[in-house]
Amino acid sequence: MSYEAELKLFIDGAWRQGEGDRAPVINPATGQAIAEVPLASAAELDEALEAANRAWPAWRATDVEARGAILHKAAALLRERAQDIGMLLTQEQGKPLPEAVGEVHGAAQMFDYYAEEAKRQGGRVLVRPTGQRSIVIPQPVGPTATFTPWNFPIYLLAKKVAAALAAGCTVISKPPEETPGCTGAMARALDDAGIPKGVFQLVHGVPDTVSRHIIGSPVIRKISFTGSTAVGKHLMKLAADGMKRITMELGGHAPVLVFDDCDLDKTLDMIVPQKFRNAGQVCVSPTRFYVQEGIYDAFAKGFAERTAKVKIGNGLEAETRMGPLANQRRLPAIAGLVEDARAKGARVLAGGEAGDAGFFFQPTVLADVPNEAQAMNVEPFGPLALMRSFKSEDEALHEANRLPFGLAAFVFTENGRRANRLGDGIESGMVGINTFAISSADAPFGGVKESGSGSEGGVEGLQSYQVTKAIHQA
Structure with a gap:
């Protein structure tokens, strides 16, 4: 066209x-x-x-x-x-x-x-x-x-x-x-x-x-x-x-805290499309997934299965669900983050490679990503989902607040008291609890820290x- x-x-x-x-x-x-x-x-x-x-x-x-x-x-x-x-x-x-x-x-x-x-x-x-x-x-x-x-x-x-x-x-x-x-x-x-x-x-x-x-x-x-x-x-x-x-x-580096009392399938059905919206080139894109250990393996498996079904291609084609990266310079940057994480012990559950033409990079899921990996510390701004497990709420909150960024964060839990505590405790300009709908004309949008x-x-x-x-x- x-x-x-x-x-x-x-x-x-x-x-x-x-x-x-x-x-x-x-x-x-x-x-x-x-x-x-x-x-x-x-x-x-x-x-x-x-x-x-x-x-x-x-x-x-x-x-x-x-x-x-x-x-x-x-x-x-x-x-x-x-x-x-x-x-x-x-x-x-x-x-x-x-x-x-x-x-x-x-x-x-x-x-x-x-x-x-x-x-x-x-x-x-x-x-x-x-x-x-x-x-x-x-x-x-x-x-x-x-x-x-x-x-x-x-x-x-x-x-x-x-x-x-x-x-x-x-x-x-x-x-x-x-x-x-x-x-x-x-x-x-x-x-x-x-x-x-x-x-x-x-x-x-x-x-x-x-x-x-x-x-x-x-x-x-x-x-x-x-x-x-x-x-x-x-x-x-x-x-x-x-x-x-x-x-x-x-910039941001949005953490997502997923607790074992969430509706797992419903949560995954929400998370995966949101992660790969605009090829992950979103300042509030969910990126660091901290999943309670009891559901971690099921979460990782379900995430990878859904990711494999994401159709990538030209945005003008009706079946496309994720287009290319906007700039060629992002391809080696994303590939470098994947290789660094893999070298430090992360497992590639889906994707991990650039396409053959245009500026395409596969939707990518990395499990067991250590905090030492570069991708866990700098904003990937691409189709990378990084996940690791946690045991306690305090541990999850510590991980969410670990970085100098504080734009958006997300929590998935059915425990109302926990939701209130994390809403208060997460250092972020915006917190979505069981939702990604945090940007609207009538709501303030902005961050804290860097x-x-x-x-x-x-x-x-x-x-x-x-x-x-x-x-x-x-």
């Missing part, structure tokens, strides 16, 4: 071919280039900054109902175009088409949610002597820069942009160069919905060059980044020079683009 996308930059209300170099867009299912994306020049980045700065006073003064109407219209356009946008996403990123189309609908939900949540934002009046007033009000922080990754390119972009626009901020977004068609389609939806000139810009470029240029500008007052912990720390240092506010949604700071989603996501002002009048 042909790839049909007009790849351009969107600056100051205009679509541009770009003055800089161009980068290839690769279909990971074939390994072949399907297009070229324009990279913004320094002059174009300056134009984007000037436009965001110029448009901000009028946008922040725009009635919240009017802002919301534009966001609702953009959401409606995304839904109307979801199938076509999903086709672009699959060809650029690799995930199965139903997952891609679902992601577009998730992005639309973000725009609808924040169009309404912004209307519910208010301040408070403090008690003062008669004739005096003190009020506390939220205001938009100002021009904002967003940086988003390729694993959920349109959903993660929408999560940031919808909240920032609803709050009254202008935005410059740098989505990933790997997936310019689907993210450009979101920008087109905003343009067609009537977003005023200069309120939203979309640029591509060499990541470090663009981030240094934009973050270094005094125009930008807030940065929101989703990506690796290493890059997040780098951007935090750049932001520190200008005392810019930040939201950082960084998994980041701040939250996206929910009222917390909107408030991250606001500052607090106290006004005292006598």
